[in-house]
Each structure stands twice: as structure tokens, then as C-alpha cells.
Amino acid sequence: MGLQVNNLTGGYSSVPVIKDETFDVQSGELVSLIGLNGAGKSTTINHVIGLMTPFSGSITVDGIELQQNVRQYKQQLAYIPEMPVLYPELTLREHLDVTMMAYQLDRTTAWKRAHELLRRFRLDNKLDWFPANFSKGMRQKVMIVCAFVTDARLFVIDEPFTGLDPLAIDDLLELITERKRQGAAILMSTHVLDTAEKYCDRFILINDGHINYEGPLAAMQKRYADTGSTLTDIYLAMARDGQHE
Numbered sequence: 001m002g003l004q005v006n007n008l009t010g011g012y013s014s015v016p017v018i019k020d021e022t023f024d025v026q027s028g029e030l031v032s033l034i035g036l037n038g039a040g041k042s043t044t045i046n047h048v049i050g051l052m053t054p055f056s057g058s059i060t061v062d063g064i065e066l067q068q069n070v071r072q073y074k075q076q077l078a079y080i081p082e083m084p085v086l087y088p089e090l091t092l093r094e095h096l097d098v099t100m101m102a103y104q105l106d107r108t109t110a111w112k113r114a115h116e117l118l119r120r121f122r123l124d125n126k127l128d129w130f131p132a133n134f135s136k137g138m139r140q141k142v143m144i145v146c147a148f149v150t151d152a153r154l155f156v157i158d159e160p161f162t163g164l165d166p167l168a169i170d171d172l173l174e175l176i177t178e179r180k181r182q183g184a185a186i187l188m189s190t191h192v193l194d195t196a197e198k199y200c201d202r203f204i205l206i207n208d209g210h211i212n213y214e215g216p217l218a219a220m221q222k223r224y225a226d227t228g229s230t231l232t233d234i235y236l237a238m239a240r241d242g243q244h245e
């Protein structure tokens with residue numbers, strides 16, 4: 001099932017920023033949104049996570065539309081923003097408690113998973129720390145731990161590869177791979193094309209709010225054989241031409 005976006009048009013005022021986008025992310029897939037600054041990646045993500053209301057079109061996660069059942073829709077998805085957003089007055093332990101409550105998780109199982117995640121991201125001795133004491137990368141890791149403690153069916157990750165140290169990036173990629181295997185759908189946006197190339201199953205290229213290309217790397221390599229073989233080569237050539245198609 002996963003995420004299905006149909007003919008989505010939306011934006012911040014009455015002028016659409018994203019125009020008639022249709023794409024999906026199937027269960028067990030990692031799909032990357034790629035586009036230049038201002039192309040519409042974050043705006044697309046803001047619609048998917050229910051922060052913005054579409055002008056038209058529909059978004060479903062495992063067949064459920066936000067308007068149909070807000071709670072169920074939101075419980076099925078976990079979002080990791082590019083800029084970590086934490087509650088200054090809550091400790092790491094309390095952030096995890098709040099997440100478990102919001103997602104109505106079984107606390108014994110969820111805390112077992114939380115301890116494994118905290119160990120993996122080297123935060124296990126910081127449960128009583130407040131966000132003010134964390135570095136930016138550590139705050140990002142708190143958001144990752146809170147997201148992966150859930151049983152979300154869809155993970156939405158905005159630019160995961162900047163700000164994290166190489167070990168944390170590797171740990172996150174391992175987690176993504178595990179959840180993919182368990183059938184979660186994962187949508188991310190990134191400018192780090194060499195990592196995306198290695199890990200993503202498909203790419204959605206956005207230009208000026210339109211999806212101009214969608215497919216796996218092998219298909220892109222075949223279609224744009226004269227521009228080079230890596231995702232970076234192909235994307236740079238397409239972006240310079242301003243065509244994406």
C-alpha cells in the first residue's frame with residue numbers, strides 16, 4: 001500500500017507552488033525527492049504530513065486520507081524534519097514518553113525499542129538531558145529515535161544527510177533498510193545524490209512544482225545515456241538544461 005499522491009496541487013497562498021503532482025511510495029520502498037532549491041520538495045512533504053491542505057488532489061497513506069481520519073492518518077506516519085523541533089522544557093525521556101502516548105504504543109515494547117535506538121545513536125546516557133544541552137546533530141538524532149520508536153507505515157525524512165556525523169548517517173541508513181524490509185514506505189528529500197544513488201529504489205525529480213521525471217536509476221541511465229552514468233552526472237545535466245525530461 002504505502003503513500004499515494006494523486007493530482008496534488010497546493011501552496012502557501014492562492015498561488016500554487018506544486019502543480020498536479022502524482023506519485024507513490026510503495027511499502028518496502030525508499031523513494032527520494034530531488035530538486036533544486038525552491039523546487040517544491042518541502043512543500044510536497046508539508047502536504048504529505050498534513051501540515052498544509054491541498055488546493056486539489058488527494059493523499060492517502062495505506063488507503064487512508066487525512067480528511068477521512070486525522071488521527072489514524074497521522075499515527076501511520078513519522079516525520080523527521082531537516083531542522084530538529086524539540087520541546088525545550090522536556091527531557092529526552094519525556095520526548096519519548098510523549099511520542100509513545102501520541103502513537104498509542106505499548107510502553108514495554110516501545111521502551112525496549114527505544115533503548116536499542118538510544119544505544120545505536122549513543123544517546124543512552126542522556127535520557128534526562130534537555131534539548132538545550134544537545135548539539136544540533138544530537139537533536140537530529142533525538143528526532144530519529146522518536147520517529148523510529150513508532151510503528152509508522154510511512155516515514156518522511158527531510159534532508160537526512162546534512163548535520164549528522166558519518167556514523168549516525170550509516171546508522172540511519174541501516175534503520176531505513178530494516179524498516180523497508182519490514183514493509184514500511186520511506187519518502188525522503190535530499191541534495192546528497194551520491195548517497196541517494198546507493199540506497200534509493202526510485203527518484204522523483206521536481207522542477208518548479210512539477211514532477212518531471214520519476215523512476216529508478218537504471219531507467220534514468222538508459223534514457224540519459226549520453227550525460228553520464230551516476231545520478232549526480234545525470235541530474236546536473238538535466239538541471240543545467242532546465243528540462244528534467
Ligand SMILES: Nc1ncnc2c1ncn2[C@@H]1O[C@H](COP(=O)(O)OP(=O)(O)OP(=O)(O)O)[C@@H](O)[C@H]1O
Pocket residue numbers: 012013017035036037038039040041042043044
Ligand atoms: N512559507 C512559505 N510561504 C510562501 N512561499 C513559500 C514558503 N515556503 C516556501 N515557499 C515557496 O515555495 C516554493 C517551493 O519551496 P520549497 O521550500 O518547497 O522548496 P525546496 O525544494 O524544499 O527547496 P530547498 O532545497 O531550498 O529546501 C519556493 O518558491 C518558495 O519561495
